[in-house]
Amino acid sequence: MTAKILVMPGDGVGPEICREAVRVLDALASDHGLDIELDEALVGGAAIDAEGDPLPEASLAAAREADAVLFGAIGGPAWDEQPRDKRPESGLLRLRSELGLFANLRPAILYPQLAHVSALKPEIVAGLDIMIVRELTGGIYFGKPSGLHTTASGRREAYNTMRYDEAEIERIGRAAFDTARARSGRLCSVDKANVLDVSQLWRDIMNGLAGDYPDVELTHMYVDNAAMQLVRAPKQFDTVVTGNLFGDILSDAAAMLTGSIGMLPSASMDAAGKGLYEPVHGSAPDIAGQGVANPLAIILSVAMMLRYTLGRADLAAKVENAVGYALDRGLRTRDIMDDETQMASTQEMGGAIVDMLR
Numbered sequence: 001m002t003a004k005i006l007v008m009p010g011d012g013v014g015p016e017i018c019r020e021a022v023r024v025l026d027a028l029a030s031d032h033g034l035d036i037e038l039d040e041a042l043v044g045g046a047a048i049d050a051e052g053d054p055l056p057e058a059s060l061a062a063a064r065e066a067d068a069v070l071f072g073a074i075g076g077p078a079w080d081e082q083p084r085d086k087r088p089e090s091g092l093l094r095l096r097s098e099l100g101l102f103a104n105l106r107p108a109i110l111y112p113q114l115a116h117v118s119a120l121k122p123e124i125v126a127g128l129d130i131m132i133v134r135e136l137t138g139g140i141y142f143g144k145p146s147g148l149h150t151t152a153s154g155r156r157e158a159y160n161t162m163r164y165d166e167a168e169i170e171r172i173g174r175a176a177f178d179t180a181r182a183r184s185g186r187l188c189s190v191d192k193a194n195v196l197d198v199s200q201l202w203r204d205i206m207n208g209l210a211g212d213y214p215d216v217e218l219t220h221m222y223v224d225n226a227a228m229q230l231v232r233a234p235k236q237f238d239t240v241v242t243g244n245l246f247g248d249i250l251s252d253a254a255a256m257l258t259g260s261i262g263m264l265p266s267a268s269m270d271a272a273g274k275g276l277y278e279p280v281h282g283s284a285p286d287i288a289g290q291g292v293a294n295p296l297a298i299i300l301s302v303a304m305m306l307r308y309t310l311g312r313a314d315l316a317a318k319v320e321n322a323v324g325y326a327l328d329r330g331l332r333t334r335d336i337m338d339d340e341t342q343m344a345s346t347q348e349m350g351g352a353i354v355d356m357l358r
């Protein structure tokens with residue numbers, strides 16, 4: 001059956017990297033029998049400019065109808081002064097929430113060719129393969145009450161609420177235990193249970209689930225220590241499960257262990273296997289329009305789409321191997337370049353992956 005893929009390029013480098021990911025999908029369709037139909041929709045700042053809404057009704061409807069969404073990135077200085085619910089970022093948050101994409105998988109895998117551009121010494125990161133499972137539709141990004149107001153004494157005051165109920169925690173917990181079970185069987189739950197009530201509930205639910213997964217070894221770590229351990233000895237981690245805010249921060253840190261934030265893909269899944277696939281990075285306004293953005297994070301997100309939604313693990317492996325071959329050949333976008341390698345533009349890197357696939 002033909003799979004419907006909705007492409008949402010967004011802002012900044014989003015359209016540049018999406019273009020390369022679409023070339024990869026086109027090559028898989030024409031040369032490897034991938035049965036897909038592509039459509040495109042507005043989101044983020046581009047949608048605000050065109051329609052006054054970061055997630056127009058038609059875009060949301062198209063996303064609901066699609067089997068998978070390929071998402072570029074949103075945001076940028078042009079929209080930074082907008083109130084929070086009118087910013088491009090709120091379009092992405094709403095999309096995640098409306099589609100029920102509660103499980104965000106962010107794999108930090110080091111390609112051995114990039115060991116010496118990692119933020120850490122090669123011997124500390126060699127063989128790195130961590131899966132961060134981040135809760136994506138709850139926590140402080142969504143909790144009510146939230147707001148900004150002026151108090152009786154005339155001071156501005158702002159607040160957000162980190163809130164989870166036990167069903168939300170259990171749902172992401174089970175996704176993480178299942179993920180850990182399919183990997184090495186080690187799961188580290190990251191929280192701040194020494195300070196936060198919400199983290200105490202989180203820890204309690206994780207401990208309760210452990211009984212259903214006797215083959216998975218569950219440990220707990222406070223988030224401040226986890227940030228430190230991630231840069232001290234990252235290979236102690238296999239699968240990490242954490243809340244929305246902590247996962248957002250830890251995954252950007254984990255990205256640098258692989259050489260660049262331009263290398264980290266992600267999958268955001270609902271309960272039925274539908275997914276939105278996007279790079280971990282943002283719209284990178286500082287390099288937008290220069291043709292230097294690394295398209296590998298979104299191309300590796302296409303590989304996750306092939307594996308998790310389209311049932312084509314064979315093609316996912318082909319894409320991942322093609323990335324390896326391109327790196328073997330010394331192709332590097334600026335963020336992962338060193339003295340020995342040749343600089344490739346966004347388009348050249350995408351083209352190299354397409355050539356490998358043909």
Ligand SMILES: NC(=O)C1=CN([C@@H]2O[C@H](COP(=O)(O)OP(=O)(O)OC[C@H]3O[C@@H](n4cnc5c(N)ncnc54)[C@H](O)[C@@H]3O)[C@@H](O)[C@H]2O)C=CC1
Pocket residue numbers: 013072073074075076077089092261262278279280281282283284285286287292293294295297335
């Ligand atoms: N999922 C999304 O669409 C996300 C959107 N954002 C938004 O993006 C905008 C910029 O946010 P920042 O904090 O600057 O984070 P960012 O991830 O966009 O950029 C951080 C740094 O990483 C670099 N970088 C990012 N992607 C790269 C790539 N593919 N290749 C090479 N270098 C890359 C950028 O040039 C910049 O120096 C903001 O409006 C923010 O809200 C931020 C994170 C996620």
Ligand SMILES: CC(C)CC(=O)C(=O)O
Pocket residue numbers: 089090092093248280
């Ligand atoms: C809404 C986004 C800006 C949040 C984010 O940084 C992310 O999901 O990585």
Ligand SMILES: [Mg+2]
Pocket residue numbers: 248249252280
């Ligand atoms: Mg982020």
